[in-house]
Amino acid sequence: MCGIAGVFHHQSEQAIDAQTLVNMAAIMHHRGPDGFGYQIKDARGVGFSHARLSIIDLDENRARQPFLSADQRLMLAHNGEFYDFKRIRADLTARGARFRTKSDSEIVLHLYERYGLDTTLKSLRGEFAFSLYDEKEDSLYLVRDRFGIKPLYWTETANGVVFGSELKVLFAHPEVKREFSPQGLYHQLIQVMVPGSTAFEGVQQVQPGYVVKLKRVNGKLQISEHKYWDVDFPLEHQHAGDEADEQAYIEGVRAQLLEAVQHRMTADVPVGCYLSGGIDSCSILGLAAASTQTSVKAFTIGFDSDDYDETPIAVEMAEATQADHHIMRLKANDLYDHFVKTLWHTERTIYNTLGVAKYLMSQQVNQAGYKVVMTGEGSDELFAGYPAFRKDMFLHGLDHLPEVERLEWQELLEKNNALFKGAMLAREEFVSEAFNQKMGFTPSCVQPWLSCSPIAEKLMAQGMRDKVADYDPSAAIADTLDDTMLRDRHPLDRAQYVWIKTMLEGQILTWGGDRVDMANSMEARPAFLDHHLAEYAFKVPPHLRIKGNKEKYVLREAMKGLLPETLYKREKFAFMAPPAHTDPEKWKAVEKLADQFLSKEAVEQAGLLDYDEVTATFARHNDEQTPAEERVQLDAVINHLLGVQILHHHFVATDVPADAQKRADELGWHA
Known part of the structure; x- marks a missing residue:
């Protein structure tokens, strides 16, 4: 849920412009259309703002963020969900805490007051990113969840640090420069990012499982970071060998996943499920359906290519669980027609238009009146599902x-x-x-x-x-x-x-997850990335993750009773959109975008690409003698070429602070 933003100045006496904070919230209105709030601590040089998507505690007046502690010492802005929060609230209340809202977010203030940050982080379960200012320490903490499900960016300016849930939030601040770094450009073109980096000069991410601490000392912010959690597999000799109790691991995975799903059904609004034809989402739907007495709403993307379409199995699973099934069928040119808008949300290049498909799906979820869905992301990472x-x-x-x-x-x-x-x-x-x-x-x-x-x-x-x-x-x-x-x-x-540290955080949870889901005010909850389940999965012996050339073996056996037989026996399928070269209409849509963003004039104005090499790349792609595998690779490269030009258009050539002010005016959001 939501989006957060803020400023922390080097000098405590330097004033913060309240309307800038509001503008930063307004430009991410899609993340929080249900209301906004801001707080500035006078004479402390710190201010937060927040755009809210109400999912737990729907009372906007009571649950409006940022939150202040009762003694005004602490200030909090939170994006995401904490699970098992009712148990934590009850325990804290029994110890004397007095809660002013029904929100899950408020537990951070009370945990931190009593136990400090380290114990607080160990207690938090879910997907989250938050900023916490401690006036007594004169320190700001920027915290991101263990897998990086929720985004959090920051950058240093001449006057201090600016942070927010999206890059455009930072760019809405007039002091933040907007330009590609050479290394950032390089990594956009090859798809895989350096963890913690972005495409833009001086702009960083809080890494998954990390805390960035900014402490003001003698009028200067001292910046440090530390890791509070990591993906910690046992040493090789500690894994159980052939003598491993296979059934015990199967039962353990089933129990842990069921608990993770049940926690993620907690909301004051309906919770649906994404449903592909894969084991992951089918397992989530099956467990969700078994855990409730009402019909679960399921959403499926269908492609007009038999090689990539999983609709038949999804239909079979929906019928087996009596789900209320919605199928969005996409044609080839649907995807590139929405490519430009999708990249405004992803804020990075994408190699495959699956990100566009998921953007369009979240749009339909929103139109169906849903704010929350559970998804299957993370299963392949935990149980070795990828080729x-x-x-x-x-x-x-x-x-x-x-x-x-x-x-x-x-x-x-x-x-x-x-x-x-x-x-x-x-x-x-x-x-x-x-x-x-x-x-x-x-x-x-x-x-x-x-x-x-x-x-x-x-x-x-x-x-x-x-x-x-x-x-x-x-x-x-x-x-x-x-x-x-x-x-x-x-x-x-x-x-x-390596995959979890690179492709999961930098791709699947970004342009395949939060950014295209929240583009349409829709929160995705990946149950497989519950850290209790993950820590159990790390201990599953490798030969039970991949057994006899069958990937995700232990999960497959754990879910055997829920899955259609065809899916139980099926091998890993490529859940991705058909590459552009596979369909003439789709390729025409690519060429139309290229005429706009990869013309000689557009390329030379941006100063990022070599036009002659761009032309040669298209010629190689269009050569009928080029092998199919190389054309798949060139499809991805061309998507990245379009991507960097579109990102330049969105965030460098465009006056983002002015756009943010305009958006605030349209919404009527004023300080």
Whole structure:
């Protein structure tokens, strides 16, 4: 739920413009259309604002944020949901706390007052990002949930720090510069980001499981960060071997997932479910339906391509659970018709138009009167569902297999992974020295994107290219990974760790999750990313995550009674939109966008790309002799080319502070 924003000045006596805070909330009205609030602590140089999507405690006057503690010492602005908050409230009340709202957010103030930040964070369960100012310490804490489900950005200006739930919130502040960094541009073109970074100069993210602390000392903010949680797999020798009690793990996964789903059904508004034809969302719907006496609303995206459409299985699952089923059927050109608007929300490039499809789906969820849905994100990360994991398991985790069995594995991998090559799998093996040194091999999940580096570098304008001449994008990513979480771990655990730290946070939870969901005031709740479930899943032995070349084995067995037989037996399917080259109408829509954003004039004005190389890339894509796998890769590259130009249009060429003021005026939001 909601969006947050704020300013913390170096000098406590420097005044904060209240209307700027309101404008920062107004530009993210889509995140919180149900009301706004702001607070400025006079003579403290700190102010917060908040745009609210009311899901728990619908009383707008009572639950309006930012919150102040009873003694005015603490100020809080929160985005997200805390689960199991009623138990925590009851315990705190028994210890003398006095709550002024029914909101889950308020528990942070009372936990922090009594126990401090470290214990508070251990108590919080859910998806969240919040800012907490402590007047006694004269410190501001920026906190993000364990997996990065909710976004939180910050940047330093001449006068202090500006933060917010989206980049456009920061850009609405007139002191924040809006320009691409050369490294940020490079990573937009290859898809995979450096954790904690953005495309823009000086703008950072609070990393998942981290706290950024800003403490004012002698008129200057001292900035530090620390990690309060990480993806901590057991050491390899600590995993149970062949003697593992398989049934116990199956029962454990079932119990943990059921609890996570039931917590996420807590709301003062109806909760629906996204439903693809995969095990993940079908499991969520099945457990949700079994946990309530009413029919669950289910929402499905259907594509006009048999290779990518999962509607038939989704229909079967909806009928089995007696769900109220809504199907949105998309045609090829629907996706690029909404590409530009989608990128205003994602604030980063996207390699596949699944992000557009999910943007359109959240629109329909909103029109159906729903604010909350549960989703299946996180399952593949916990239970090794992606083709890259099977490949790494085969290459690095099954050295002990007899040659005959290894050949059988290899044959199955080649057959099953054909649809993913060029996108989720590299066309050819790519080796990164930095990753090899860090973890012993280059994980398959980052290979397709890192392999685009030579292409991306050539596509950059000469001035930008010169600034990354000695830059190694793979080393920049590898350097952020914690050695202690990789050392002495099973190869599959290492591969999953890298995916969670890169693709999950930077892609799936961003342009495939929060940003396109909240674009239409719709909160997604990924039950698989409940940290209690995750910590249990980390302990499941690798051979029960992938067993006999069957991915997500332990989850599949745990959900066997809920799933249609066809789905139970089915292998991992590529839930992605059909690439542009697969449909003439879709490619026409790409060319129409290119005429606008990749024309010679547009490219030269932005100063980001090399027009001759852009033209050559399109020529290679259109050459009928170009192999299909390469065209899949070029589809992604072209999406990124369009993306950086569109982002430049949205956030650099456009006067964002003026747009924010205009939006506030339209809404009637004034200080």
